[in-house]
Amino acid sequence: MGSSIFVQQLINGISLGGVYAVMAVGFGIVFNVLKFSNFSHGGVVAITAYAGYYLSRNLISDFWLALAATTLIGGLAGLLVERLVFRPIRIAGKPLTYFFVNSITVAMIVQQFFSAMWGAHYFSYPDFFERTAFNISGLIVSRTYLLMLVISAVVLIALTLFLRATKLGIAIRAASSDIYTPPLMGVNTDVVTGITFLIAGMLAGITGFFLGMTYTVTPFIGSMMIKGIIAAIIGGMGSLAGGVIAGILLGVVEALLIAEVGSSVTPIIIYLGIVLLLLVRPRGIAGKPYTVKA
Amino acid sequence: MIFYAKVLETTLLFTMFVLSVYMLSGLTGLFSLGHGAFITLGAYTAGLATTRFGLPIWLAMVLAVVVGMIGGLIIGAPTLKLRRDYFLLVTFGFGEMVRALLLWTAQLTGGAMGLAGIPYAAELPLIGVSTLVVVVFVANLKKTAFGRTCIAIRDDELAAQAMGVNVYAHKIKVFLLSAAIASYGGALLAFNMSFIEPNLFNWLESAKLIVIIFVGGINSVTGALITGIFYYSFGELFRFAHVWRDVLLGVLVILVIVFRTQGLFGNWEFSPAWIKSVLGRKRSGKQGA
Numbered sequence: 001m002g003s004s005i006f007v008q009q010l011i012n013g014i015s016l017g018g019v020y021a022v023m024a025v026g027f028g029i030v031f032n033v034l035k036f037s038n039f040s041h042g043g044v045v046a047i048t049a050y051a052g053y054y055l056s057r058n059l060i061s062d063f064w065l066a067l068a069a070t071t072l073i074g075g076l077a078g079l080l081v082e083r084l085v086f087r088p089i090r091i092a093g094k095p096l097t098y099f100f101v102n103s104i105t106v107a108m109i110v111q112q113f114f115s116a117m118w119g120a121h122y123f124s125y126p127d128f129f130e131r132t133a134f135n136i137s138g139l140i141v142s143r144t145y146l147l148m149l150v151i152s153a154v155v156l157i158a159l160t161l162f163l164r165a166t167k168l169g170i171a172i173r174a175a176s177s178d179i180y181t182p183p184l185m186g187v188n189t190d191v192v193t194g195i196t197f198l199i200a201g202m203l204a205g206i207t208g209f210f211l212g213m214t215y216t217v218t219p220f221i222g223s224m225m226i227k228g229i230i231a232a233i234i235g236g237m238g239s240l241a242g243g244v245i246a247g248i249l250l251g252v253v254e255a256l257l258i259a260e261v262g263s264s265v266t267p268i269i270i271y272l273g274i275v276l277l278l279l280v281r282p283r284g285i286a287g288k289p290y291t292v293k294a
Numbered sequence: 295m296i297f298y299a300k301v302l303e304t305t306l307l308f309t310m311f312v313l314s315v316y317m318l319s320g321l322t323g324l325f326s327l328g329h330g331a332f333i334t335l336g337a338y339t340a341g342l343a344t345t346r347f348g349l350p351i352w353l354a355m356v357l358a359v360v361v362g363m364i365g366g367l368i369i370g371a372p373t374l375k376l377r378r379d380y381f382l383l384v385t386f387g388f389g390e391m392v393r394a395l396l397l398w399t400a401q402l403t404g405g406a407m408g409l410a411g412i413p414y415a416a417e418l419p420l421i422g423v424s425t426l427v428v429v430v431f432v433a434n435l436k437k438t439a440f441g442r443t444c445i446a447i448r449d450d451e452l453a454a455q456a457m458g459v460n461v462y463a464h465k466i467k468v469f470l471l472s473a474a475i476a477s478y479g480g481a482l483l484a485f486n487m488s489f490i491e492p493n494l495f496n497w498l499e500s501a502k503l504i505v506i507i508f509v510g511g512i513n514s515v516t517g518a519l520i521t522g523i524f525y526y527s528f529g530e531l532f533r534f535a536h537v538w539r540d541v542l543l544g545v546l547v548i549l550v551i552v553f554r555t556q557g558l559f560g561n562w563e564f565s566p567a568w569i570k571s572v573l574g575r576k577r578s579g580k581q582g583a
Contacts, residue, residue: 037379088552097323098551100382101508104327104501105551109544111498116537223497226390229383237379264398271391278380279372 008139009255015145017251018152019210023228024235024243025156026203032176032238033196034090036099040081042225043110044201048074048208049221050114053123063128067151071205078201081106082194090193107222114219123217148210155206156244159199163240172196176238230274236284246285301530303418305523306425307483312522313432313515314475315503320512321441322468323448325382325504328369328389330495332362332473335392336480337490338403341412346402351415355481362477365392366470374465389497396492408491409484416485424482428475433515433563444468502540505547511557516564 023045030038052070060066085102134141163169168191174182175192183189211224231250235242250270257266277284311333318324336358343354369388373381396403403409435441443464446454455461484490506525510517529539550558562568 031379037382085548085552089555092555094551094555097325098508098555100325101505102548102551105505105544105547108498108501108505109541109548112537112540112544116541119537226386230387233380233383237377264394267394268391268398271387271394274387275368275372275384278376278384282372282376282380 004138005259006256009259010252011139011141012145013252013255014248015142015149015152015251016214016255017248018149019207019214019247020227020231020251021244021247022152022155022203023207023225024231024247025159025240026200026207027225027228028232028235028238028240028243029172029196029203030200031232032240033172033179033193034086034096034099035179036096036103037229038103038200039100039225040085040103040106040110041200041204041228042222043107044074044077044081044204045208045211045225046110046114046219046222047077048205049212049217050123052205052209052212053125053217056126056128057123061126061128063147066128067206067209070209071202074205074208075198075202078197078199078204079194081201082197086197087190087193111219111222119219123212125213125217144210144213148214151206151210155203159203162199168192168195172199230270233274234277234284239284242285299418301527303416303421303486304530305527306421307479307486308526309519309522310425310428310479310482311476312503312506312518313428314472314479315500316507316515316518317432317435317444317468317475318472319504320507320515320518321435321444321448322465324374324378324465324469326385326469326472327382327497327500327504328385328387328392329472329476329503330497330500331385331389331392332365332476333480333483334396334490334492334495335365336362336477337484337494338396338409338480339477340481341409341484341490342403344413345409345411351413351485355478358477358481359474362473362480363470365477366473367466370466370469374469375462385500386497389495389500393492393496403492406492408489410489412484412488412490414485414488416482421482421486424478429515429519436515436563440467498540502543505543509543509547509550509558511559511561513561514557514559514563516562517557517559520559 023041027038027041030036030041048070051073052066055069056063056066060069085106086099089098089102129143132143134143134146163173171182171187171192172195174185174187175189175196179189182192207228208221211221215221215224227250228247231247232243233246234250235244235246254266254270257269261269311329315326315329318326318329339358339361340354343349343357344351349357365388369384370381373384397405400406436445443454443459446457446459447461447464451461483494502525506521507518510519510521525539525543529536532539
């Protein structure tokens with residue numbers, strides 16, 4: 001691999017890794033509060049990928065407005081899912097198993113709905129910009145990738161500030177360490193979980209929009225979420241910062257592996273790597289070990 | 295008639311898959327989103343063993359089960375020690391990995407083109423008997439110490455451990471057993487369909503096997519059986535509704551979990567004792583009148 005190709009792949013990898021990081025955080029924030037693997041996140045990603053496609057093709061030609069609208073739709077979808085699917089069983093105090101089953105069911109409904117509606121069609125986003133790439137001293141940097149990187153970074157920083165400095169953010173963090181005590185301190189758990197799903201949904205909206213722009217929109221786009229989940233595992237379940245680092249790492253490793261050994265072997269190497277990692281260091285990059293029963 | 299026999303064969307095979315997942319998810323509370331991978335592994339091992347290496351059918355089936363169990367050991371050994379979410383997430387990855395592996399080794403497996411020309415060796419009697427054996431085995435599991443240990447682990451892992459259950463070893467046993475049944479079923483599937491391809495079972499198929507159990511109720515083998523048979527025969531008989539049936543199934547699952555968490559069938563099991571009790575009730579009713 002030449003050095004310029006290497007740098008090129010590195011940049012692409014970091015950009016795609018930024019999207020994985022956003023996905024890992026969206027998955028992780030719900031995991032932290034409710035302690036279950038939220039597969040419905042992939043469903044919301046798929047919904048927003050389609051919504052973003054529809055909006056940008058038919059209604060909004062401006063990139064920023066389309067992104068903002070898609071993010072909002074994602075947030076609303078997240079809220080709706082929480083309201084319809086998770087809140088009833090949370091209030092009834094059902095075991096975590098049922099949360100998980102409901103979440104894969106949501107992912108399944110979304111995927112099969114889109115398959116049934118537009119299964120035979122593949123959609124691609126319009127080109128938002130006239131110049132699609134920059135040439136920086138011989139390196140060609142795709143504008144989409146650059147935007148992905150910058151926006152992911154901004155979003156993650158904004159989220160960190162929100163979680164650190166605002167009352168709601170602190171309530172979410174409190175609920176992450178223990179969901180039973182905050183209500184005793186006057187925190188409304190319904191609001192906190194609602195907001196958590198709203199944030200996760202908005203993150204899914206950004207992910208969905210970018211994944212839609214990078215790849216074509218198909219019913220299976222929600223299963224791209226596996227990348228976010230892998231990042232969450234590598235980073236250590238329950239650690240958002242670990243998820244971000246692991247997401248970027250995964251993006252880079254993936255891009256370099258694809259350039260070096262080809263796209264068919266890459267997933268095999270990555271999955272074997274994860275099994276090995278769990279054997280050696282299950283807590284991931286930053287996480288605390290989770291041994292509590294599910 | 296041939297069409298209905300085909301429907302019956304497919305339904306029976308999928309019922310076997312549902313039961314293998316029932317052991318794992320319903321009884322033990324472990325969720326494998328890559329269970330389809332074991333079916334695929336079994337199918338491909340059997341298919342390759344007969345078409346590429348010319349092995350006899352029975353040996354191919356044994357090989358399929360062995361390969362499935364080895365796959366289960368590779369995935370189960372590191373993850374079953376950890377919190378259940380890891381198991382779930384890694385099995386999800388395993389499903390994708392097996393698919394990638396089959397595509398990568400296209401020279402041997404035929405890759406995306408699939409593997410054709412597998413001898414047609416699994417007819418209705420073999421499938422029927424195999425499924426019946428699995429049904430009887432799983433249905434009686436709840437009455438045995440093995441099955442009760444599973445339920446104890448599902449309901450409270452710490453308490454089970456405190457009672458002297460080796461949770462890790464037991465989970466591995468259940469997982470390997472379930473993987474063995476799934477890969478055996480996969481081998482039967484290959485010998486029944488004569489053509490297999492890597493996308494036969496994606497994560498969605500594995501997820502469906504899980505949610506079907508929750509419609510019937512995790513405590514009821516009968517429930518899992520009835521829902522499974524209904525769902526898979528319905529899908530074969532009404533192909534026109536094929537694309538929408540999963541959406542319907544999904545909505546049904548959510549409704550059941552929100553409004554009737556124990557499942558449609560709850561703790562109810564179809565058994566000789568139940569028949570006797572129903573007959574007894576009728577008779578005593580008549581005497582009273």
